[in-house]
Structure formats: structure tokens, C-alpha cells
Amino acid sequence: MMWRMNVHVDADRCQGHGRCYLTAPGLFEADDLGSGRPIGDGAVPVALQHDARLAVANCPERAVSFEGT
Ligand code: SF4
Structure with a gap:
């Protein structure tokens, strides 16, 4: 089974501070x-998982x- 992790942005909460990007x-x-919005479909390569947690x-x-799908 392929494990995919994705980032999401809740547009109702986002106030545009820009810290994510x-x-x-x-x-x-x-x-x-x-x-802020995810790039593409929000898929997170393994190398960027730390960045996702920081965001x-x-x-x-x-x-x-940041969650699995
Ligand atoms: S950090 Fe990104 S998602 Fe959070 S409020 Fe700022 S722009 Fe929106």
C-alpha cells in the first residue's frame, strides 16, 4: 500500500500571514x-515532511x- 501525506489549508481560517509559503x-x-494554498495537489515528498510540520x-x-490520505 502506498502511503501519501498531504498538506491542506483551511481557507476559512487563513488570514494571509504568509508564514506557510x-x-x-x-x-x-x-x-x-x-x-496560502498548497502547491498542486498538496502531496508532500519525504524530503519535505519536516517543512510540512514546520508550516x-x-x-x-x-x-x-498535514495528514495521510
Ligand atoms: S500561515 Fe499560511 S495558512 Fe496560515 S494564515 Fe498564513 S497564509 Fe494562511
Whole structure:
């Protein structure tokens, strides 16, 4: 079985502080309003799992999550 980890952003919580895409630029990008969103489908390569956890820990709105699918 293939284990996939993905990052998610709760758009209702996001206030556009930008910490996710500054902390983990390989996983997040800004939309036109400066809110964070996952790049592509949010899949996290093994090499970026630490960055994903940092982004979760650094979002002041607790909008970022990192979980298996
Ligand atoms: S750090 Fe959190 S609040 Fe800031 S842009 Fe990213 S998801 Fe939004």
C-alpha cells in the first residue's frame, strides 16, 4: 500500500500571514490575495515532511494541516 501525506489549508481560517509559503516554499504558494494554498495537489515528498510540520506549527490561525490520505 502506498502511503501519501498531504498538506491542506483551511481557507476559512487563513488570514494571509504568509508564514506557510515563507516557511515551506516547496509546499505552499500565495494566491492573488496573499492567502496560502498548497502547491498542486498538496502531496508532500519525504524530503519535505519536516517543512510540512514546520508550516503546521507556524500558522498562527491553525489553518494548515498535514495528514495521510
Ligand atoms: S500561515 Fe496560515 S494564515 Fe498564513 S497564509 Fe499560511 S495558512 Fe494562511
